Amino acid sequence: MLAVLCGEKHPPDMHPIEQEATVRYTRADGLAEALRGADALFVYDFLSTAVPDAWHAADRLRWLHIASAGVDPVLFPGLRDSDVVLTNSRGVFDDSIAEYVLGVILAFAKDFARSVRLQDNREWRHRESERIAGRHALVVGTGPIGRAIARLLRAAGMRVSGAGRRARDGDPDFGTVHASAELNGHLSAFDFVVVVAPLTERTKGMFDAEAFAAMRPDARFVNVGRGELVVTDDLVEALRAGSIAGAALDVFDTEPLPADSPLWTMDNVFVSPHMSGDFIGWRNALVEVFADNFRRWRAGEPLRNVVDKRLGYVPSAD
Amino acid sequence: MLAVLCGEKHPPDMHPIEQEATVRYTRADGLAEALRGADALFVYDFLSTAVPDAWHAADRLRWLHIASAGVDPVLFPGLRDSDVVLTNSRGVFDDSIAEYVLGVILAFAKDFARSVRLQDNREWRHRESERIAGRHALVVGTGPIGRAIARLLRAAGMRVSGAGRRARDGDPDFGTVHASAELNGHLSAFDFVVVVAPLTERTKGMFDAEAFAAMRPDARFVNVGRGELVVTDDLVEALRAGSIAGAALDVFDTEPLPADSPLWTMDNVFVSPHMSGDFIGWRNALVEVFADNFRRWRAGEPLRNVVDKRLGYVPSAD
Numbered sequence: 001m002l003a004v005l006c007g008e009k010h011p012p013d014m015h016p017i018e019q020e021a022t023v024r025y026t027r028a029d030g031l032a033e034a035l036r037g038a039d040a041l042f043v044y045d046f047l048s049t050a051v052p053d054a055w056h057a058a059d060r061l062r063w064l065h066i067a068s069a070g071v072d073p074v075l076f077p078g079l080r081d082s083d084v085v086l087t088n089s090r091g092v093f094d095d096s097i098a099e100y101v102l103g104v105i106l107a108f109a110k111d112f113a114r115s116v117r118l119q120d121n122r123e124w125r126h127r128e129s130e131r132i133a134g135r136h137a138l139v140v141g142t143g144p145i146g147r148a149i150a151r152l153l154r155a156a157g158m159r160v161s162g163a164g165r166r167a168r169d170g171d172p173d174f175g176t177v178h179a180s181a182e183l184n185g186h187l188s189a190f191d192f193v194v195v196v197a198p199l200t201e202r203t204k205g206m207f208d209a210e211a212f213a214a215m216r217p218d219a220r221f222v223n224v225g226r227g228e229l230v231v232t233d234d235l236v237e238a239l240r241a242g243s244i245a246g247a248a249l250d251v252f253d254t255e256p257l258p259a260d261s262p263l264w265t266m267d268n269v270f271v272s273p274h275m276s277g278d279f280i281g282w283r284n285a286l287v288e289v290f291a292d293n294f295r296r297w298r299a300g301e302p303l304r305n306v307v308d309k310r311l312g313y314v315p316s317a318d
Numbered sequence: 319m320l321a322v323l324c325g326e327k328h329p330p331d332m333h334p335i336e337q338e339a340t341v342r343y344t345r346a347d348g349l350a351e352a353l354r355g356a357d358a359l360f361v362y363d364f365l366s367t368a369v370p371d372a373w374h375a376a377d378r379l380r381w382l383h384i385a386s387a388g389v390d391p392v393l394f395p396g397l398r399d400s401d402v403v404l405t406n407s408r409g410v411f412d413d414s415i416a417e418y419v420l421g422v423i424l425a426f427a428k429d430f431a432r433s434v435r436l437q438d439n440r441e442w443r444h445r446e447s448e449r450i451a452g453r454h455a456l457v458v459g460t461g462p463i464g465r466a467i468a469r470l471l472r473a474a475g476m477r478v479s480g481a482g483r484r485a486r487d488g489d490p491d492f493g494t495v496h497a498s499a500e501l502n503g504h505l506s507a508f509d510f511v512v513v514v515a516p517l518t519e520r521t522k523g524m525f526d527a528e529a530f531a532a533m534r535p536d537a538r539f540v541n542v543g544r545g546e547l548v549v550t551d552d553l554v555e556a557l558r559a560g561s562i563a564g565a566a567l568d569v570f571d572t573e574p575l576p577a578d579s580p581l582w583t584m585d586n587v588f589v590s591p592h593m594s595g596d597f598i599g600w601r602n603a604l605v606e607v608f609a610d611n612f613r614r615w616r617a618g619e620p621l622r623n624v625v626d627k628r629l630g631y632v633p634s635a636d
Contacts, residue, residue, distance in 0.1 A: 095475075099450055102474065103428045106421030112588075116434040119589045122582045124574035126591045128598045132417055155473040156420065157413075256442035264440045270430075271437045273444045280446045 002294075003038040005031055005051070011044045011067075013287045017294055032057040040297065042290055043067060043074060047255070052076040058084070063303070065293055067286040069093055069145060069277075070226055071307050072199040079309070086307040087293055090314050092285045093277030094148035097224050100276035101149050101194055102156055104248035105132055108192075108220050113270055133157035138190040140180065140206075141197035141225060143313060145277075147173040149194060161190075163197075180206065187214040192222060199226040200312035207231065212238035220246040224276045227253035236262050239269060250276040320612075321356040323349055323369070329362045329385075331605045335612055350375040358615065360608055361385060361392060365573070370394040376402070381621070383611055385604040387411055387463060387595075388544055389625050390517040397627070404625040405611055408632050410603045411595030412466035415542050418594035419467050419512055420474055422566035423450055426510075426538050431588055451475035456508040458498065458524075459515035459543060461631060463595075465491040467512060479508070481515075498524065505532040510540060517544040518630035525549065530556035538564040542594045545571035554580050557587060568594040 002021045004011065010025050017023060026034035028050035035041065035057040043051065046068035055078040065087045066074055079086065107113060109130035118125055137153050139146045142164035150160045150173040162174030163183050171177050178186045180203070187193065193215060197203045207221070208231040215221070221244055223230060232253050238244050246268040252261075255274055263269050293303050308315050320339045322329065328343050335341060344352035346368035353359065353375040361369065364386035373396045383405045384392055397404065425431060427448035436443055455471050457464045460482035468478045468491040480492030481501050489495050496504045498521070505511065511533060515521045525539070526549040533539070539562055541548060550571050556562050564586035570579075573592055581587050611621050626633050 095451060096447070096449060099424060099474075100428055100447070103421070103424030103430065106417060106424060107430055110418055110421045110594075112421065112425055112430060113434045115588070115590045116431045117438070118591075119582055120435070122577045124591045126593050126596070128596050128600065129414070129418070129593060131414060131597045133413060152474065155475075156417075156470065157473075259440045264437055270433070272433045273436075273442045275444050275447060276428075278444070278446050279449050282446065 001038045002040045002042060003031070003034040004042045004044055005034075005048055006044040011042070011287045011290075012284055013291070017291060020294070020298060035059075035061060039063070040065070040294075044286070047073060049073055052078060055079070063087070063297060065089075065290050067290065069143075070198055071312065072226060072228075075307075075309065075312055085303060086309055087303050087305045088307055088314060089286050089289045090305040091144060092282065092289055094144045095152075096279040096282070097145050097196065097277045098148040098152040100250070101222055101224060102152050104222055104270060105137070105153070105158075105192055105220070107270065108246055108248070109135075113267075117267075134159065135191040136161070136189060137192040137194055138163060138178075138187070139174065140183070140193065140195045142171070142174065142177060143196070143198070143316065145196045145224075146194075149196065150174050158192075161186075184211050184214040187211060187219075188216055190216070190219060192220050194222040194224070195229055196225045197229060198313040199228050204228050205231050207235065209234040209237065212243050215244050217242055218245045220244065220248065222248045224250045227251045227255065232263075236266075239266055246270075248272075250274055319356045320358045320360060321349070321352040322360045322362055323352075323366055324362040329360070329605045329608075330602055331609070335609060338612070338616060353377075353379065357381070358383070358612075362604070365391060367391055370396060373397070381405070381615060383407075383608050385608065387461075388516060389630065390544060390546075393625075393627065393630055403621060404627055405621050405623045406625055406632060407604050407607045408623040409462060410600065410607055412462045413470075414597040414600070415463050415514065415595045416466040416470040418568070419540055419542060420470050422540055422588060423455070423471070423476075423510055423538070425588065426564055426566070427453075431585075435585075452477065453509040454479070454507060455510040455512055456481060456496075456505070457492065458501070458511065458513045460489070460492060460495060461514070461516070461634065463514045463542075464512075467514065468492050476510075479504075502529055502532040505529060505537075506534055508534070508537060510538050512540040512542070513547055514543045515547060516629075516631040517546050522546050523549050525553065527552040527555065530561050533562045535560055536563045538562065538566065540566045542568045545569045545573065550581075554584075557584055564588075566590075568592055 002023045004025045024034040031050050031054035040063040043066040051074045061084050063085045067089050071088050109132045136159045138161050139150050140163040142162045153160050162177040163180045164177045167179040168177045248270040250272045305314050320341045322343045342352040349368050349372035358381040361384040369392045379402050381403045385407050389406050427450045454477045456479050457468050458481040460480045471478050480495040481498050482495045485497040486495045566588040568590045623632050
């Protein structure tokens with residue numbers, strides 16, 4: 001018995017799974033009922049916060065799979081302290097997010113947003129632009145998405161370092177990895193700071209006034225992780241005060257970004273609607289990852305992408 | 319005696335040259351007078367069309383250097399048929415233009431222009447986006463700028479082919495090079511067509527209605543070469559009719575682009591003001607190339623970047 005938490009649209013490509021199990025599709029308001037008697041839960045509506053409220057009804061659940069890389073929406077104490085295995089969609093978004101990050105870095109360097117606005121005014125105004133070759137990016141988050149970002153930025157000629165749980169040198173993708181706990185002491189070295197860390201108790205709000213003050217006034221901040229990694233008011237203030245030069249934000253602590261957020265109208269901010277990883281075909285790819293784990297589960301084989309519920313992400317092999 | 323054709327601003331870093339020669343800085347209206355008795359002409363105002371009109375006064379000119387890669391503004395019959403050596407600024411713009419091209423390709427794939435316009439409306443609208451990995455770009459123009467573009471697009475995961483004077487395989491940067499004369503038969507294979515060919519009698523207007531009809535309806539056209547490589551009315555019609563999906567244009571047959579051009583307001587067109595190569599420091603880099611040639615000229619050494627005036631560009635070693 002499989003429960004699937006989804007919105008109005010069911011996940012695609014579920015027919016083979018429906019041959020193997022009884023599948024109950026439900027929206028948030030029917031989740032408790034659907035969980036009763038379910039062995040597995042597929043959280044396809046990956047931004048839903050409905051799981052904690054319905055958790056009391058999970059009377060025989062053994063496995064929860066989420067159609068995202070970040071597991072923060074379902075990593076509440078009830079699940080953390082249970083024996084339910086949690087798996088995620090590690091791998092699906094890596095290269096797509098990496099392209100997005102390279103794109104926003106080039107858009108900053110080449111002043112594309114201003115070109116769009118000048119074009120809308122039919123205004124011809126030549127500017128000089130920045131090179132990205134040789135410029136130094138810090139990628140905060142050394143999981144597979146961060147690694148894909150690092151490889152692509154390097155391929156495009158940038159220098160790249162990483163930030164992760166423990167400091168080290170000689171990493172194949174990052175070279176130097178700084179310890180996130182000591183990050184502020186290193187931030188002034190970077191032209192671009194790209195955040196893709198998992199959201200955990202350790203990382204929540206790590207980009208605060210102190211961090212932004214440690215960055216260079218000509219540096220840009222890119223967030224493709226989670227909005228709650230950032231203290232939004234501190235970011236707005238840093239952008240207003242010129243302690244940093246710009247931000248490209250694909251994620252926000254409230255989504256959709258409220259209409260009265262000052263971020264919409266700041267001309268050094270690029271806002272996109274939580275889409276950096278969502279390439280054409282991503283929904284099929286997400287179901288493919290689930291279907292592979294479902295087959296393993298039915299066969300009694302080890303699942304892939306098992307989250308360490310204490311850490312809040314799938315630990316790397318290294 | 320050196321004449322320098324410039325605008326209001328003189329080129330930077332000329333002091334060492336002023337120690338070695340009498341330098342006459344002039345605007346277009348004083349060019350004839352400045353040319354009289356001059357041994358060399360540095361066309362720093364590289365879009366100026368003043369040289370043909372003043373040519374009658376060039377009574378002892380032996381060398382003309384232009385602060386651009388394209389030499390079309392000075393390659394008129396009087397110069398072509400003379401013994402005056404023509405050199406250009408080959409190499410200065412290569413990597414900067416390559417970054418620009420990768421940037422506009424990513425901007426198309428990730429729908430950045432639309433994100434900017436949605437942001438200005440405070441509108442949160444999720445879209446799926448394209449991957450660039452594995453997509454196929456054609457670079458028309460196999461000089462150093464085209465090669466830099468090919469290398470960078472390949473590094474970012476794209477497939478790349480070239481188009482040049484003669485068809486060949488196994489090119490180190492392009493793999494396959496198609497013959498420009500037979501280009502229309504190949505255009506349907508490409509997701510992105512990037513034009514950076516020199517403007518010559520052979521290439522003028524090469525992108526016409528027939529070429530756009532041969533492209534795929536989902537293909538994008540990128541012009542960082544010269545506006546006159548394109549029949550602009552045919553491009554506008556192709557964009558309107560949907561025979562191609564979009565265009566990023568940094569160059570135009572009339573610059574600045576006139577306010578009544580339909581290109582300004584087409585939402586599948588990205589307009590930028592002839593700036594793709596102009597990185598911060600480009601003016602100094604241009605003078606550096608000239609100064610190096612000036613030193614060679616004074617020392618009687620062979621000049622670098624000598625244009626084949628029959629071909630209209632500096633021939634490659636290969």
